Amino acid sequence: MEDGPAASILKSSLKGNHHHSSSVKLISETREIADEGLKLLQTKLGTTAYLEIANAVRQEALGKREERKMKRSLEAVTDPEKAAQKKIRQHKKVSKRCETG
DSSP states (O other): OOOSHHHHHHHHHHHTOOOHHHHHHHHHHHHHHHHHHHHHHHHHHOHHHHHHHHHHHHHHHHHHHHHHHHHHHHHHHHOHHHHHHHHHHHHHHHHHHHHHO
């Protein structure tokens, strides 16, 4: 079995090591692997094609985010009670996460 970053991530995940310092290391290693993969894709596709695809993906994500924002804004106007309940529920999640984190 290989002993690279991917192997250590898999081992950590399977063991269930979720301590703060190991989680930070795990995230860092995952980002390194993702960066390596993206660099490999850029090499294989060529810089121009890679950037066109990356920009299209980014624009799609921005469009979806804008749609969700518009939907929330519209809901706040059309059904303020439901919007308020969602906001309260979200606030409880965030505050609970801050207390335990």
